Amino acid sequence: MMSYFRNALYAVLALAGTACHDATDEPECDDGYISFSSEIEPRDATTTENIPSFKVSAMTGHDIIMNGVVVTRTGSNTWSYSPHVKWPEGSAVDFYAVSPPEVKMNINTSWHHTINYSSPGTQDLLVSVSMQARPTSSRLKLNFRHALAMIKMRARTSRKDVEIRLRSIAVRNVAGHGDFFFPDVSTLPGKPIGSITECWRTYYNGNYYKLFDAEGYVTLSDTPINAGNTGVEFFIPCILDDVSYEGYIRGSTIEVAYKIVDPETGSTIWPDKDTPNQLHDPTDNSYGMAHLPLNSEVPGKRLESGKSYNYLINVDNAASLPQSRASSTAVNTTLTVTDF
16 A cells, blocks of 8 residues: 655755845855755655755866865754855856765766765665756755655554564665765756666665664554664665575565463463574574565565655564465565655
8 A cells, every 4th residue: 555745855055146144154145155045844754954964066067166065054044154155157056965964975077976875774865966056036946855765664463362572673685885876957846756766776685774672572462563763764775675485585574573472371382393493583592583575565676765665564473484375464564655
């Protein structure tokens, strides 16, 4: 099931003329300097209202006039940077921006501008491009777009006769590193989010991220819990590999560590002595582990920039190896996809 809502996200670059503001730490507009302002729209995810700073580079032709300049918020609608830069006379300027500013941009005068990025999973990544900008009396918007995808988890059970004790949830075999190639067109409001997804190049799906760690266990009920407490939720867009079993489990998976307990005796019903090693939690053998396909119901089996993939994990019975049809009813997921 999929639902969508739109999210415009932008900072505004104020050019020479009446669009400039009166901040004392900014150059005056009529001096011909580039100065910054912002328009704010409240949003649930990262917005220009809660971006404390971003980094911008600018070029005119093959000449770099701003090289990784950090622009810092000084008020609700004011920004500051140093040293101040003047608009080049008679030339259009291309702007490339990224937030957070600690992310390194590789500005190349004769090739693509890139970000070589390793995702910690806990940090949003915003990018913006404005091509062929010129000083006018109106304001030029730097429209920031989300470059990463989000994954969020919830968990529940319909069982009332046993205890389902959840220990952890993680994803395995996703991209943790990639190259982002800045587009050679402006990032405009309403432009398809997929166009940012196409800017990514990933080379290996081998990373592991833990989204939930109970530090013990939580007992599930039919009321879903938010199963994300590690701060990990941002992921590099990538193709998600199908799950298969050939002596070992392969593919992009959701790993759910849990056990089934008799509430009367406190004894473990599952895992038991017949549970295969592949279905044990390798960090605590007293727990079992379900390996669910991360790409189930994902359109095109691909994570996309600016999309939030919201999984509801239903844990009712013992897990099975991926080739078994039983796994689809014992432990399964329901997915909704939204913009963020």
